[in-house]
Amino acid sequence: MDEKRIVIALAGNPNSGKTTIFNNLTGARQHVGNYPGVTVEKKEGWLKHRGFEIEVIDLPGTYGLSAYSPDED
Structure with missing residues (x-):
């Protein structure tokens, strides 16, 4: 049986437990x-759970994904 693949990205504010x-x-x-x-x-990182291969990506913290000024584009 082929494993199904899931990708999870952990995104959020800095110092919020991502x-x-x-690690857990x-x-x-x-x-x-x-x-x-x-x-x-x-x-x-990767884990397997109930026939799924799960890739977990830990991203650096950010307060937003949108640019606030033209020089941030």
Whole structure:
């Protein structure tokens, strides 16, 4: 039986627990801190659950995805 694949990206504000969730899901031991800016590049991990191969992507924190001024485009 072929496994189905799911990709989950953890996105949100800085210092909101994304890496803690990533570590718990994947069994990884990425560094966490009680301050923003610990994760500075994306990390990828995998797990298998009930016939699904799940890729989890831990993204650095951001306060928004939209540009606020023309120089941010």
